[in-house]
Amino acid sequence: MIIEGLRGKLTANRDLSGLTWLRVGGQADYLFQPADIADLQLVLRQLPADVEIFPMGVGSNLIVRDGGLRAVVIRLGRGFNGIEIEGDQITAGAAALDAHVAKRAADAGLDLSFLRTIPGSIGGAVRMNAGCYGSYIADVFVSAQIVTRTGELLEITARDLQFQYRQTAFPAGAVLVSATLRGTQADPKNLHDRMAEQLKKRDESQPTKERSAGSTFRNPAGFSSTGRADDVQDLKAWKVIDDAGMRGARVGGAQMSEKHSNFMINAGGASAADLESLGEKVRKKVYANSGITLEWEIMRVGEPLSD
Template identity: 45%
Template sequence: MSEAIAMPKVAGKLTPNAPLAPLVWFKSGGAAEWLFEPRDADDLAQFLAELDPAVPVMGLGLGSNMIVRDGGVPGVVVRLGKPFAQVEQIDATTMRCGGGASGILVSSKARDAGVGGLEFLRGIPGTVGGFVRMNGGAYGREVADVLVECEVVMRSGERRTLAAEALNYSYRHSELPEGAIVVSATLRGHEEDPAVVAEEMNRIAQAREESQPLRSKTGGSTFKNPDGHKAWALVDAAGCRGLTRGDAQVSEKHCNFLLNLGSATSADIEGLGEDVRARVKAQSGIELEWEIQRVGVEA
């Protein structure tokens, strides 16, 4: 990786050759050529406007649903930190959430405000920016059900507000432009007794605890559910429960989760995922699609 890219002046923090493994749930992978943690949306917009348009830009939230390949990520990785983690109530049913706010924070603030319908975000291990881009979902609900609009900074530095319809949501997918960073989102639920919201959040938290390997180095749901099927059941039926490659393992608790047992490389984790896809295809004829983002270059 080179430091030859001319970097604009910033108000936030700009770090060359920044290790990403500590910032992602799998705790594996290489470095970002540059890691930019903007002070605010203006700082981000000015930086992107002045950055050479040829330089690739990628957003990073909690790094929960992501494999960073061992060769690292060229260009600039933008991480939205505390300045983007604000959540405020704007009317009886609506919350405005910063792109760096976690699903747990958003659902908790909604509960305190007496807003129902956002409880499912308690079950999504990520930030607003990530789950708006991916149409994140859990427990029968998804972002498409609650998003009113989002504010993004385009790769050009232009700031735009996009209505939910503009994202053309489908299952775990949006048409948000490449390189656009979600800096805030407006989500709408319904008025609800905070105690009822709290009860549903507790139910979701308990269901996750019982069914998912939450205390492990993992990346969340690995594969999308194909039409009419559950990915975990296909993986299990193909005999992949507990399958390993190096220090990477298919979780025995939930077959749609991959684990880093200690010192797995990202190549081990991604390779294990491909092993699983091949076995499922051979056993059921179904081609599993990755839900986890795989970014960067191989070592």
């Protein structure tokens, strides 16, 4: 593929397994790492309209199937990780890590502490309305910049995204390049102390040293039309998984964590097929036991290996 004026890096047949936290997945037709917004616009304008694109963050909530992706995977890097603060607003590049945004905000006396324990980057957090401890991106979102599939730079609002629990109406084919969030004023020391306590609790209850992709399934209760979600509800995915006897269940190298049963881990040598098969086995067992249909929180993309 020839792109006139390209300044970033375009790699053909790029293996994606090393770019996901679960360390599984096949090749993408191309991996594009743009130098900056103008470079991203240039490439999207020149790509044929029938070429699929897939924006990829840090791979923290993703299974790429073993057959790979017939697409141009777009991975934003150093040119998209800036963090700027003005008044009570924080503008972060899509590649800025959630944890870094939370810490920089706290330094400035702004409360975005719920982001501290969320794995991944701001681009993914906005797209999936990430949240914890009863706070969500929807609560603090001001606006975002996107580049459309035809290379146009646009600003979008909460009305455009239609925030719901763990999902948004993000424009098809677009790439999110930055987001502006609003934090409430708070004492910096209190914010850092709170985040330290949150990290301690997370490490005590979740398999943070293992290869995982965060929560495997959405919690089954607490949906609402306002996007308020269920971290404060009683019914949790880990509980119905436990009740179905699936804590520690395995398929090949894939395992539901003994430490937290809603975390799927690559216990060693797992394929994407192992992980997805285990997830589907858990869903079937939970449905048979409780009548509850768990919904995947981990995004699964690409093609299985052909026979």
